[in-house]
Amino acid sequence: MNVGTAHSEVNPNTRVMNSRGMWLSYTLSIGLLHLILLSIPFVSVPVVWTLTNMIHNLCMYLLLHTVKGTPFQTPDQGKARLLTHWEQMDYGVQFTASRKFLTVTPIVLYLLTSFYTKYDRVHFVVNTVSLLTVLIPKLPQLHGVRIFGINKY
Amino acid sequence: MTESSGSKLLNGEACQRTLRGKNAGKNGFVKNHCVFEHPRKYRRPTERSQNAAPNSSLYKKPFSESFEETPLLVAVLTYMGYGILTIFGYFRDFLRHWNIEKCHIAHEREQQKDFVPLYQDFENFYTRNLYMRIRDNWNRPICSVPGAKVDLVERVTHNYNWTFEHTGKVVKDVINMGSYNYLGFAENTGACASAAIETTHAYGVGVASTRCEIGNLDIHEELEQLVARFLGVESSMAFGMGFATNSMNIPPLTGKGCLILSDELNHASLVLGARLSGSTIRVFKHNNMQSLEKLLRDAIAHGQPRTHRPWKKILIVVEGIYSMEGSIVRLPEVIALKKRYKAYLYLDEAHSIGALGPNGRGVVDYFGLDPKDVDIMMGTFTKSFGAAGGYIGGRKELIDYLRCHSHSALYATSMSPPVAQQIISSMKIIMGEDGSTLGKDRLRQLSENTTYFRRKLREMGFIIYGNDDSPVVPLMLYMPAKIGAFGREMLKRNIGTVVVGFPATPIIESRARFCVSAAHTREMLDTALRAISEVGDLLQLKYSRRERPLSTPGWTYEESLLQD
Numbered sequence: 001m002n003v004g005t006a007h008s009e010v011n012p013n014t015r016v017m018n019s020r021g022m023w024l025s026y027t028l029s030i031g032l033l034h035l036i037l038l039s040i041p042f043v044s045v046p047v048v049w050t051l052t053n054m055i056h057n058l059c060m061y062l063l064l065h066t067v068k069g070t071p072f073q074t075p076d077q078g079k080a081r082l083l084t085h086w087e088q089m090d091y092g093v094q095f096t097a098s099r100k101f102l103t104v105t106p107i108v109l110y111l112l113t114s115f116y117t118k119y120d121r122v123h124f125v126v127n128t129v130s131l132l133t134v135l136i137p138k139l140p141q142l143h144g145v146r147i148f149g150i151n152k153y
Numbered sequence: 154m155t156e157s158s159g160s161k162l163l164n165g166e167a168c169q170r171t172l173r174g175k176n177a178g179k180n181g182f183v184k185n186h187c188v189f190e191h192p193r194k195y196r197r198p199t200e201r202s203q204n205a206a207p208n209s210s211l212y213k214k215p216f217s218e219s220f221e222e223t224p225l226l227v228a229v230l231t232y233m234g235y236g237i238l239t240i241f242g243y244f245r246d247f248l249r250h251w252n253i254e255k256c257h258i259a260h261e262r263e264q265q266k267d268f269v270p271l272y273q274d275f276e277n278f279y280t281r282n283l284y285m286r287i288r289d290n291w292n293r294p295i296c297s298v299p300g301a302k303v304d305l306v307e308r309v310t311h312n313y314n315w316t317f318e319h320t321g322k323v324v325k326d327v328i329n330m331g332s333y334n335y336l337g338f339a340e341n342t343g344a345c346a347s348a349a350i351e352t353t354h355a356y357g358v359g360v361a362s363t364r365c366e367i368g369n370l371d372i373h374e375e376l377e378q379l380v381a382r383f384l385g386v387e388s389s390m391a392f393g394m395g396f397a398t399n400s401m402n403i404p405p406l407t408g409k410g411c412l413i414l415s416d417e418l419n420h421a422s423l424v425l426g427a428r429l430s431g432s433t434i435r436v437f438k439h440n441n442m443q444s445l446e447k448l449l450r451d452a453i454a455h456g457q458p459r460t461h462r463p464w465k466k467i468l469i470v471v472e473g474i475y476s477m478e479g480s481i482v483r484l485p486e487v488i489a490l491k492k493r494y495k496a497y498l499y500l501d502e503a504h505s506i507g508a509l510g511p512n513g514r515g516v517v518d519y520f521g522l523d524p525k526d527v528d529i530m531m532g533t534f535t536k537s538f539g540a541a542g543g544y545i546g547g548r549k550e551l552i553d554y555l556r557c558h559s560h561s562a563l564y565a566t567s568m569s570p571p572v573a574q575q576i577i578s579s580m581k582i583i584m585g586e587d588g589s590t591l592g593k594d595r596l597r598q599l600s601e602n603t604t605y606f607r608r609k610l611r612e613m614g615f616i617i618y619g620n621d622d623s624p625v626v627p628l629m630l631y632m633p634a635k636i637g638a639f640g641r642e643m644l645k646r647n648i649g650t651v652v653v654g655f656p657a658t659p660i661i662e663s664r665a666r667f668c669v670s671a672a673h674t675r676e677m678l679d680t681a682l683r684a685i686s687e688v689g690d691l692l693q694l695k696y697s698r699r700e701r702p703l704s705t706p707g708w709t710y711e712e713s714l715l716q717d
Contacts, residue, residue: 008417008424008436012656019660021228028229029236071278072656075421081273 010076013088017098030056030109046117050127053113057106057130064102065137066151082153087143094140106134211485213521218440218480218620223661224696227631231661234632242282246274257315279656287637288314290644290652296323298341299332301672303649327644328677330667331651335508335624336595337672338539338579344587345539345578349571356570364556368567376573380544383580384514385524388553389546391576392561393568395503395533396422398543401561403470403499404430405554406529411466412452414445414496416482418475423501427470433458439478442486445469449494467496473505473516473532477658477666479619479627481505484516488526499529507537508624513583513596519622537583540575542568599624599671602678606669609682614695618664626667628685628694630654635692636663642691646684 009015016022033055037048064086074080080088090096110131117123136142146152248254258281259272289310297304305324308317338345352372362368373391381389392398403426407413411432415423417439427434435452438444449467456463469491471482484500491498502515510518515532517524524530530546545555556562583592603624610617616629630636636654643650643665654663669678689695 008415008419008421009659012660016660019228020223021225021661022232024225025229025232067275069273069275071275072280073276078273078276081276 011070011074011080011088011091012072013070013080013085014091017089017102018096023098023101026105030105046120046123049113049116050123053109053127054130056109057134060102060106060134061137065134068151083144084137084151086138092143094143099138103135103138106131211489216481216483216620220478220480220618221616221697221699223629223631224698227696228661231632234634235655235660238283238633242278245282246278257312283633285314287640289317290637290640293649294319299329299334299339301329301334301337301670301674301677302326303329303332305644305649324644324647327647327649328673328681329649329670330681331649332670333504333536333668334539334670334672335504335537335599335668336513336539336579336583337598337670338537338575340539340672344582345575348578349575352574353571358569358571360567360569362566363564364562364567370567370570370573372570372573372577373567376568376577377544379577379580381546383584384530384546385517386530386546386548388549388551389544390552390555390559390562391534391542391544391568391573392559393542393566394561395535395541395543397561397565398531398533398545399423399501400426400429401565402531402545402555402559403427403468404560405558406430406499407432407466407468410457410462410464411468412464413468413470414448414452415470416440416472416475418478419470419472420476420501420503423470423472432468439475440480440483442483442490445487446490446494449490449496453494467494468499469496470499470501473500473502473509474620474623474625476504476625477627477653477664479617479623479625481509481516481519481620481623484520484522488522492526497528498526499531500527502530502532503543504536504625505623506532507583508599509622511596513537513592534572534576538576538579540572540579542572542576595671599669602669602671602673602675605675606667606678606682609678610685611697613682613686613689614697615685615689616697624669626669627664628667629696630663630665630694631661631696633663635694636665638692639665639688639694642688643684646687648681648684 030052034048034052037043037051037055038045040048043051065084068084069078069081070088086099086102089098110127113127114124117127245254249256249258258277261268261271265271289308294306294308295303296306303326305327307320307322307324309320310317332339340346356370356372360368360370364373376391377389380391381387392401399420399422403413403423407427407430409431411430413427413430413432413434415427415434415436417436435448437448452464452467455461469487471484471487474481482500487498490496500516505519506515507513509516512518514524515530517527517530524546528547529551531543532546533543534540535542545552578587581587582589583596585592600622603622603626607617607621607626610626610628618627618629619625630639630652633654636652640650640652650665650667652663652665658664667681673681
């Protein structure tokens with residue numbers, strides 16, 4: 001199985017987020033996570049929402065902004081080896097539809113969480129910090145930037 | 154006819170396709186009223202059926218292609234499948250790292266652990282965790298001629314596909330639905346094989362030189378004149394390898410300052426040739442003439458990127474049949490565009506030569522066009538002629554230039570004599586010059602088989618991509634587990650198929666690809682169809698949501714046998 005046998009797409013990772021049904025699957029998986037957390041008997045609803053928000057942001061940070069390169073060998077001799085998935089999306093073109101969607105979803109989740117936690121102070125701090133870890137790497141100015149050399153190679 | 158269709162395109166084209174277009178203001182376009190707006194913008198996007206309604210005056214017969222859209226549920230389940238496989242992949246990697254599970258992959262020696270890593274762990278993630286699980290569907294060793302039926306070497310694995318052992322037995326008479334054997338010339342008996350054996354006695358097998366030095370045999374000259382006559386062009390040149398024909402002959406034709414407009418789904422050899430040439434490459438959407446025209450207009454109006462000088466050459470690169478989609482290029486429209494905008498056309502007929510058209514002369518014959526309109530006609534001898542190698546046909550000046558400047562002619566060994574003889578014999582049979590009607594029979598058999606096979610698969614409810622006349626039939630599987638399951642189940646029923654998945658195809662569009670051959674008899678196709686239907690029911694592959702005629706399988710087969 002070689003990359004690009006059926007189409008001349010050099011790095012299929014760039015198009016994964018635009019595929020049919022991906023946004024729906026993403027939303028459904030957030031819903032599923034929320035349901036699973038709600039099923040735990042002894043946690044209250046605000047804690048569940050905060051947990052959903054935090055786990056979602058943690059997974060998003062790990063998958064989109066930590067893991068680098070492609071899980072298959074691409075024919076472009078590894079141009080994307082040091083790029084995270086967010087940086088690879090659409091070959092680095094900013095403000096495409098998928099990028100906007102993935103920026104808006106954590107914000108919507110944050111708003112819902114703030115509502116359901118009744119704007120409690122501790123929850124607010126935790127959720128806001130979590131949201132910032134996910135929003136700041138998505139800024140176009142931070143494309144390819146590695147602060148303090150973390151995650152450089 | 155060309156002028157009127159050209160102006161029709163002009164009227165239609167001066168508009169943007171979607172309102173989200175980022176370069177709406179940048180191009181200085183006058184946004185006219187769109188005559189040509191995609192009708193599907195206002196229809197429910199259940200099916201991307203491309204029926205060429207706006208430009209039907211260019212087509213002599215209806216052009217019906219369809220690429221039915223993935224059902225949303227199937228897409229969600231496919232992503233779930235890949236997600237589960239990824240989680241298990243990470244889990245297994247964890248076990249391997251802590252030596253709980255035996256590690257079969259390559260790793261460095263102990264002394265080299267502190268060096269820069271030689272084996273990129275993450276780049277092999279997919280191979281290790283997904284490909285290895287279903288690896289027994291590929292690289293199956295064959296031990297007979299790949300005709301309509303083939304013999305496979307039986308192999309077993311004791312460690313889940315990491316290593317294979319041959320049991321010594323041979324699986325005989327597997328129906329071969331995977332070989333590119335469109336006209337059935339892959340045979341070891343018959344006129345072609347006898348002629349090739351005689352040529353081996355006369356010339357030997359090796360040539361031991363390049364075309365430019367001392368490897369230019371008289372059989373090569375004969376072959377090239379025959380190919381030129383077959384295609385209807387002035388002159389042609391043959392090379393020893395089809396991939397090398399593309400990748401070594403586009404660089405001498407274009408260079409820096411030229412523009413190559415290539416289709417989205419072009420083969421790797423065309424992409425490699427385009428990249429080696431150093432030209433600017435722009436990609437247009439698959440078989441989409443509005444996209445191509447937009448690119449042409451942009452290129453001519455704006456010129457080269459920074460300097461805005463005019464492009465030295467604009468070369469449109471398309472294929473006759475796209476082997477992974479089964480779609481046929483819209484050649485009349487491409488030629489109309491090329492004439493209007495004065496670009497050059499490079500047509501790669503790897504799969505369509507010999508397989509399309511009433512006389513087997515390829516996609517130009519299929520549409521009834523003039524071969525002189527296509528500037529560079531390229532093709533391969535691997536698929537319909539049962540040989541190996543490629544050719545380029547065109548005007549005499551072009552081919553003479555290529556004889557001196559092509560890398561393949563200067564550095565690669567020329568074609569082997571028995572292979573050249575096989576091509577000569579098979580081409581003469583197709584043209585009917587050997588005195589029999591074998592060529593005509595085979596062409597007719599191929600088109601009948603294609604129509605029958607496609608119709609039956611569609612009636613059963615599978616999603617098939619591509620044009621109704623193309624002998625390449627991709628059947629959609631979508632989910633990663635079904636790729637392995639389909640291949641194995643078909644082998645259990647003695648049918649050999651080729652399956653493809655991500656990353657070779659887009660992530661949700663894994664498929665099984667059947668290649669219909671003139672060597673298949675109606676009984677073989679019926680056996681294959683029955684098996685495919687069984688496996689389709691077992692794996693729930695009948696995704697199509699179009700209405701199909703209500704009939705039980707038994708009745709349909711009987712009806713088809715009676716109609717013969």
